Amino acid sequence: MIIAERKPIDEIYAMIKPFNKILVVGCGGCVTVCLTGGERSVSVLAEQLRLKDNLEGGSRTFTECTIRRQCDAEYVETIRTQVADADATLSMACGVGVNYMTEILDDAITLPAMDTKALAANIRSGEWAERCAACGSCMLEETGGICPIARCSKSLMNGPCGGTQDGKCEVNVDLDCAWTKIVARMEKLGRLDELTELSPPRDWSTGRHGGPRGMIVEEALMDDDAEE
Amino acid sequence: MPQGAEEFKPKIVAFCCHYCAYTAADTAGASRMQYPPNVRIVRIPCSGRIDIPMLLKAFTAGADGVYVVGCLDGDCHFILGNAHAKRRVPEAKKLLAEVGIESERLEMFQLSAAMGARFAEVAEEMTARIKNLGPTPVKHG
Numbered sequence: 001m002i003i004a005e006r007k008p009i010d011e012i013y014a015m016i017k018p019f020n021k022i023l024v025v026g027c028g029g030c031v032t033v034c035l036t037g038g039e040r041s042v043s044v045l046a047e048q049l050r051l052k053d054n055l056e057g058g059s060r061t062f063t064e065c066t067i068r069r070q071c072d073a074e075y076v077e078t079i080r081t082q083v084a085d086a087d088a089t090l091s092m093a094c095g096v097g098v099n100y101m102t103e104i105l106d107d108a109i110t111l112p113a114m115d116t117k118a119l120a121a122n123i124r125s126g127e128w129a130e131r132c133a134a135c136g137s138c139m140l141e142e143t144g145g146i147c148p149i150a151r152c153s154k155s156l157m158n159g160p161c162g163g164t165q166d167g168k169c170e171v172n173v174d175l176d177c178a179w180t181k182i183v184a185r186m187e188k189l190g191r192l193d194e195l196t197e198l199s200p201p202r203d204w205s206t207g208r209h210g211g212p213r214g215m216i217v218e219e220a221l222m223d224d225d226a227e228e
Numbered sequence: 229m230p231q232g233a234e235e236f237k238p239k240i241v242a243f244c245c246h247y248c249a250y251t252a253a254d255t256a257g258a259s260r261m262q263y264p265p266n267v268r269i270v271r272i273p274c275s276g277r278i279d280i281p282m283l284l285k286a287f288t289a290g291a292d293g294v295y296v297v298g299c300l301d302g303d304c305h306f307i308l309g310n311a312h313a314k315r316r317v318p319e320a321k322k323l324l325a326e327v328g329i330e331s332e333r334l335e336m337f338q339l340s341a342a343m344g345a346r347f348a349e350v351a352e353e354m355t356a357r358i359k360n361l362g363p364t365p366v367k368h369g
Contacts, residue, residue: 008326009326009327040279040280040281043280043281044280044281044284044323046281047280047281047284047285047288048284048323048326048327050288051284051287051288051324051327051329051366052327052328054288054366054367054368055327055328055329055365055366057367
């Protein structure tokens, strides 16, 4: 899932300053699951903003709502009136939500309350860690299920590098060296030899390097002109 | 600092759990123990009833100080309610500090139903603390 962290309150306040009536919108998707942008977080942020605005001598109004997801038009549509009533919308969704709300709601001003960080797994209560880089051509079969693109600081295809120390990455001692893990895993699977096999240079164009991506599921496409 | 000739009379909200805190307040009352009248008690079923927006809202509404009183560890009628409150109060203190409100205005205390004297002591302590901090910086009607 996508993990996103709330921006510092001062940064958010500076963003909403030009506006008088702000609608704070939460998202029931990923940010609810990672405890940062759901209904509860909206209440907390709105209350903090009310307090801060009060202390700054402002008289701004902050309204609140949360929708199931901000990346699907059908849910975004449900708050069209509330958005129109406000001068600006402060979204607690990931970057996808901020973009999409802007797109769907006639270019209403949607501000990001969050910094979107990564595609991550919940590794223990209260902690999430990046596991996938959305590269577009998954090679996890070759590395025993451990991703060198997402989890190696240098995204090496032939690791580990000289900086590995006791299974940790030289970039950050809290990071496991992905390649140490890959080697250990392939050894456990009895497939260590496969790591020495030659592969052609990786095609990175399916990833972010190739530009914005999308996907079509043919059977779900609806022809607008089709008759019932 | 108290302003001018008029002494600052703090408005303090005390969220008290029904089982221990409120009963302790009752015990204090029954024993005719004196404690400052600045404390407005709000009875809740369990200290775990409080959530962060509720604590922040008390300050928006104009409270000079807020405190939560719950049961001692292991004694919560709802098993872990006081543990949840113990987690949320420090978080709320941090959020208050972020917007420029002194985190000392909010506190959590734990006691048992028989501890009427302690209840009165807490009320004295918080009243003194808030008097020292002065009125809330939040402008309210």
